[in-house]
Amino acid sequence: MTTAVIATLALEKHYQMGGQHLRALKGVDINIAGGEFVAVMGPSGSGKSTFMNLLGCLDSPSLGRILLQGDDVSRLSAAQLARVRNKYIGFVFQQFNLLPRTTALDNVMLPLLYSNTPKHEAIRRATECLQLVGLAQRMDHHPAQLSGGQQQRVAIARALVNQPALLLADEPTGALDSETGLEIMQLFQQLHQQGKTIVLVTHEPDIAAFAGRQLTFRDGELIADKKTQPQNAAVALQQFRQQRLAQVSA
Amino acid sequence: MNTLTLFKVAAVALRVNLLRSILTMLGIIIGVAAVIIMLALGAGARYDVDQQIKSLGGNVFVIFARGRFSGGAREASGSSQGLTEMDALAIEQQIPQVNVAAPTMRASGQLIYGNMNWAPEIHGVDNRIYAAQSWQVVEGRTFSDTELASAARVAVIGQTVKRELFGAGDALGQTVRVNKMPVTIIGVLNGKGQNTQGNDQDDLIFMPLDTVRKRIAGLTLSSPKAVRSIIVQVEDERDMADVEQQMDSLLRQRLRSTDSEPPFRIRNLSEMIATRSETMQIFNGLLAAVASVSLLVGGIGIMNIMLVSVTERTREIGLRMAVGAEPKVIMKQFLIEAVLLCGLGGAIGLALAVAVSLSLQHFAGLTAIIELHVVLMSVGFSCLIGIFFGYYPATKAAGLQPIDALRYE
Structure with a gap:
């Protein structure tokens, strides 16, 4: 058994909403090993976003513990959490969240700015990551000059640039059309094959099927944790294109 | 993230909203220019009096027969x-x-x-x-x-x-x-x-x-x-x-x-001149005080725009936090933006004041002297205004929760 990249112990998150006490997570125990590709599923309100925020060290749990590579990160200050995120976590968001009027290269370099990486080193690593996601030719483009899929690739490059222990993707295909979504999933599978640990939140079972393990949340509890043979995104993409071609010629 | 990089980031942010930045700076520019010009005219008048006393000699009496x-x-x-x-x-x-x-x-x-x-x-x-x-x-x-x-x-x-x-x-x-x-x-x-x-x-x-x-x-x-x-x-x-x-x-x-x-009257000439110039000095001081009120108003304008800017860029702040910006770095970034606005406004105001003073001297025959300490004080003071009025918006930005900021529409 490989060592856990991230583990949670009896994780709980409570909110106070308009005088009402809300128990968004009710004791979640999970162990995610290095090199796993995990999909987190569940309807809205199931607690999957709360879980995601806690895994990403964007928030602190009310009860229970989170161990990131064996270290307890559940009681850290805002500044300490920021440093942990900078060093160990890479985020990919549904809305890409790129800085407007800033080149792809500068967007990818952003996390390195906050870790005081020397500039030439930052440029070298950002360039590598952009090559990895297939955007070596678009480094000087602003987000407005890129398609949705390309913007999400820039965001993925940004998530990879600090060589994080964990890649967290929150509905990364939610704002994309099906074909582009499949392309992004293909990219995630490639990264997984290269040994990256990926946690992906989605409400689409089709997308979750590309991961090797599916966690399902309902009402703040983990109700299912199953490992499956993942579908191949490259194959799915090919099928999708053939189908479309058939429709056009028909 | 070091301070120099933060300055670059702030400069980019100000350039992105160029027209707004200039309009915001205008308050500071006018305030600083007005204060410097008033003080320059005051210093000029003082210089004239000194010169006159010197030309008479500050050591001269006139005895009049009464x-x-x-x-x-x-x-x-x-x-x-x-x-x-x-x-x-x-x-x-x-x-x-x-x-x-x-x-x-x-x-x-x-x-x-x-x-x-x-x-x-x-x-x-x-x-x-x-x-x-x-x-x-x-x-x-x-x-x-x-x-x-x-x-x-x-x-x-x-x-x-x-x-x-x-x-x-x-x-x-x-x-x-x-x-x-x-x-x-x-x-x-x-x-x-x-x-x-x-x-x-x-x-x-x-x-x-x-x-x-x-x-x-x-x-x-x-x-x-x-x-x-x-x-x-x-x-x-x-x-x-x-x-x-x-x-x-x-x-x-x-x-x-x-x-x-x-049957005689002894008058000390330099005292007479000094008394006459005092009225003018008071008047000048009063004008400078009014001018500094406009500087204050300019500062409030800075605060207003910085608050708008923090709200507008909530998602950006959330993202920066998510990728590792500590709250104090976010705070510093917005403070530097405010200081840059004010400092730049102060510098432009200074240039304007120099131009106006020179033309007053040239065309209106007034003596205007811009003293070094006035220059340092006014530009320094406008930077202080930036810190003072930028502090609240910057605290607001730094106090955002990354999850809320990222979800902000």
Whole structure:
């Protein structure tokens, strides 16, 4: 058994909403090993976003513990959490969240700015990551000059640039059309094959099927944790294109 | 993230909203420029006064003969038998701190040269006047002893008189008519220009005391040696009070005056000028205070825009936090933006103030002096305004929760 990249112990998150006490997570125990590709599923309100925020060290749990590579990160200050995120976590968001009027290269370099990486080193690593996601030719483009899929690739490059222990993707295909979504999933599978640990939140079972393990949340509890043979995104993409071609010629 | 990088990030953010940044800065620009211009004009006025006092010498008294009561009727000032040349001599000789005491006489009259005429102040003087009032004869010579003793028809003229009567031509040796009496020009004084009250100091003509007394004034004087005033120059400014007292008792004794109101009046010239300029200083200070209110309003404008900017860029802040920006780094970024706005506004305001001051000096003839400490203070102060008014918006940005900020629509 490989060592856990991230583990949670009896994780709980409570909110106070308009005088009402809300128990968004009710004791979640999970162990995610290095090199796993995990999909987190569940309807809205199931607690999957709360879980995601806690895994990403964007928030602190009310009860229970989170161990990131064996270290307890559940009681850290805002500044300490920021440093942990900078060093160990890479985020990919549904809305890409790129800085407007800033080149792809500068967007990818952003996390390195906050870790005081020397500039030439930052440029070298950002360039590598952009090559990895297939955007070596678009480094000087602003987000407005890129398609949705390309913007999400820039965001993925940004998530990879600090060589994080964990890649967290929150509905990364939610704002994309099906074909582009499949392309992004293909990219995630490639990264997984290269040994990256990926946690992906989605409400689409089709997308979750590309991961090797599916966690399902309902009402703040983990109700299912199953490992499956993942579908191949490259194959799915090919099928999708053939189908479309058939429709056009028909 | 180091501070230099933060400055670059802030500069980019300001450039992205260029028009808004400029409009925001405008408040600071106008405020800083107004404060600097007001202070520059104040400093200029102070400089003018200092110059005038220096040109007179801060160590100069003027003793005027006061009109005396004689049989109930008050005679005109200068017509009394009060002050005489001997009093001047006595002051010079008996009061050791006195450098020189120059007796003077004043008259009015018309100068005619060819078809030109001019009416300057006519002063009867002896050669002590040059030392007492810091005059120099730049062309020709001063009066000889013979000329002084014989009430000779000679004159030394000021630059204005020379220009008005002779233009660019030579004045020396020319004969002009003063109240129909022919007078030969033997010297020309250096130019002193205007004083702070705008009076032309060069519009005068010097003639020997006796000449003025006997040939021009035509007054029936009680004493053949009577003078209208005595200009006294003291060696050291610190002795002014002492000398004033000594002169007072000496003159009272010599003029046998026991009245509470003696027949003379001692005036300290630099004090008079300083008093007159004080009003102007207060006025200038008041204007500068009003100008600094506009600086305050500019600062509030900065705060307003920074708050809008924080709200607009909530998602950006969330993202920066997610990828590892600590709250204090976010805070620093927004503070630097505010300081950059204010500092830049301050610098542009300074440039504007320099331009306006120079043109005021050039076109309106005002003296404007921008002092270094005013420059440092105003630019420094505008940066402080940036910190002060940028602090709240920056705290607001730093206090955002990354999850809320990322989800903000």
